[in-house]
Amino acid sequence: MTSADVRPGPFEQELLTSWLARVAVHSGCEPLVLTGAIWPDWRIWTVDADRQVSPEHAQAAAIWFNLPAESVHACTLLAAGNRLHGSINLNGPMWPWITTQGNRNRLRRAGLPFCPKCLAGDVQPYYRLEWRFAWVVGCERHGVRLVDRCDRCHAISEPHRSTAATGDLAHCVECGFDLRRSKCEPVDVQALSFQRRASDIFGTGMAAWGGEEISRTEWFRRARSLLAKDLCQVDARSAAAMGNRQIGLWFELQGPMEREARLRVLAGLLDDEALLVVRSQGRRRAPRSAQSTKVKNRRAKSPRTYPLARERVREVWARWLRRSRLW
Numbered sequence: 001m002t003s004a005d006v007r008p009g010p011f012e013q014e015l016l017t018s019w020l021a022r023v024a025v026h027s028g029c030e031p032l033v034l035t036g037a038i039w040p041d042w043r044i045w046t047v048d049a050d051r052q053v054s055p056e057h058a059q060a061a062a063i064w065f066n067l068p069a070e071s072v073h074a075c076t077l078l079a080a081g082n083r084l085h086g087s088i089n090l091n092g093p094m095w096p097w098i099t100t101q102g103n104r105n106r107l108r109r110a111g112l113p114f115c116p117k118c119l120a121g122d123v124q125p126y127y128r129l130e131w132r133f134a135w136v137v138g139c140e141r142h143g144v145r146l147v148d149r150c151d152r153c154h155a156i157s158e159p160h161r162s163t164a165a166t167g168d169l170a171h172c173v174e175c176g177f178d179l180r181r182s183k184c185e186p187v188d189v190q191a192l193s194f195q196r197r198a199s200d201i202f203g204t205g206m207a208a209w210g211g212e213e214i215s216r217t218e219w220f221r222r223a224r225s226l227l228a229k230d231l232c233q234v235d236a237r238s239a240a241a242m243g244n245r246q247i248g249l250w251f252e253l254q255g256p257m258e259r260e261a262r263l264r265v266l267a268g269l270l271d272d273e274a275l276l277v278v279r280s281q282g283r284r285r286a287p288r289s290a291q292s293t294k295v296k297n298r299r300a301k302s303p304r305t306y307p308l309a310r311e312r313v314r315e316v317w318a319r320w321l322r323r324s325r326l327w
């Protein structure tokens with residue numbers, strides 16, 4: 001690319017890596033070449049740049065695209081992370097409620113979810129920020145479950161590995177299958193209902209829990225704690241549909257189908273006022289003498305969801321890799 005080339009900005013709600021890869025392949029150049037020109041000393045594809053970029057890296061991209069640095073930051077999940085958690089730990093290996101991709105050099109261990117129908121309707125197919133929100137398991141516009149792998153060869157979706165030869169971000173990088181032709185299945189009504197509720201709270205910041213008004217941050221914290229594996233188990237039918245591949249990864253490491261199955265259960269739990277009250281009592285740390293045995297037992301069983309040590313995340317990934325060899 002030369003300075004005389006047109007350098008298009010991001011589409012609405014587009015992820016940073018999607019923007020970079022899309023501009024490159026639609027210009028007939030490799031994403032690696034484009035990013036090497038913008039950042040000669042930074043290998044962006046080896047990190048999860050969609051979560052955050054440093055001010056210096058954002059500035060370099062802003063100069064290249066002739067846009068404000070804010071436009072670059074707006075393509076990352078940093079604002080969403082801060083909105084969800086007040087102030088996110090930038091160096092944390094995983095951000096609760098933001099899906100993790102498991103970067104390993106240029107490869108990923110989890111696919112980037114997408115809606116085939118949205119991609120089919122795009123002039124230039126691109127990947128949305130909200131597809132990395134862990135509570136988003138379906139497309140509200142098209143009513144279908146998000147997809148994270150190729151229908152033909154089952155390779156995970158890795159649009160950042162698209163090349164000038166593939167021509168766009170809508171083809172499997174392993175076999176060339178047109179991902180817009182992926183089989184679409186309706187998303188579960190209850191899971192979608194939870195998704196809408198969470199998105200509404202995420203947007204407005206107004207939340208209630210068992211009749212009590214709470215902050216957005218607190219609502220997402222409590223909802224995440226209910227996603228403990230013993231409470232939100234995948235039902236037999238969904239497990240069979242996944243080829244019994246539900247393997248107990250952290251929620252943020254799971255694919256859309258497994259997350260959908262767990263959110264369906266979570267939606268039912270949120271209708272259980274008694275459970276919500278018990279859970280919120282646990283949070284208030286009432287004196288031990290004032291707690292019932294039932295409450296103590298529930299708290300004892302409730303696993304900590306975060307903060308997570310980097311080693312713990314690696315350990316979970318290692319388990320996934322061991323098991324995936326058996327598939």
Ligand SMILES: [Zn+2]
Nearest residue numbers: 115118139142
């Ligand atoms: Zn869609």
Ligand SMILES: [Zn+2]
Nearest residue numbers: 150153172175
């Ligand atoms: Zn494929």
